[in-house]
Amino acid sequence: MTEYDLDATDREILYALQKEARNLSSSEMAERTDASSSTVRKRIQRLESEGIIKGYSADIDYTKSGYPIRMLLFCTAPIPDRGEYIEEILDIPAVISVQELVTGEENLLVTAVGETDQDITPVAQELSDIGLTITDEVLVRSHESTSFDEFSGE
Numbered sequence: 001m002t003e004y005d006l007d008a009t010d011r012e013i014l015y016a017l018q019k020e021a022r023n024l025s026s027s028e029m030a031e032r033t034d035a036s037s038s039t040v041r042k043r044i045q046r047l048e049s050e051g052i053i054k055g056y057s058a059d060i061d062y063t064k065s066g067y068p069i070r071m072l073l074f075c076t077a078p079i080p081d082r083g084e085y086i087e088e089i090l091d092i093p094a095v096i097s098v099q100e101l102v103t104g105e106e107n108l109l110v111t112a113v114g115e116t117d118q119d120i121t122p123v124a125q126e127l128s129d130i131g132l133t134i135t136d137e138v139l140v141r142s143h144e145s146t147s148f149d150e151f152s153g154e
Helices: 008-020 026-033 037-049 079-090 121-129
Strands: 069-076 095-100 108-114 133-140
Touching: 008 026, 008 037, 026 037, 069 121, 079 095, 079 108, 108 121, 121 133
Parallel strands: none
Antiparallel strands: 069 108, 069 133, 095 108
16 A cells, blocks of 8 residues: 555545544535535545545443443563454454554553453453463553644644
């Protein structure tokens, strides 16, 4: 896949999608970008086909949905193999994300959620069973995110 050069219209579309993808029509995005609705739809299709937009998902408040425990598990895998563990880790129940880290001893960061801390224990065991060493566990009190400002034309 080649690197895709984002222009101002692409960035504004990405910013709008990050902010409110569910409630924003292509016509409304067109007004923000000074492009036509059909241009916006074509740009979104191109951004999807280029893999820049990987998908659409709900931003879930796990605490409000009954899963108040969010645990970060810092793991170490053999450096040449760390990327090969990602799919297997994502298949573990309660795991919601994996990040591949490139500095430090820990090279995989696994996020898991559960109703109680006992829900996380099987996750740690499965990580160990597939050959990872858990070097640290961190209980997260809250997690918030925002849109990437560099995509905004403002």
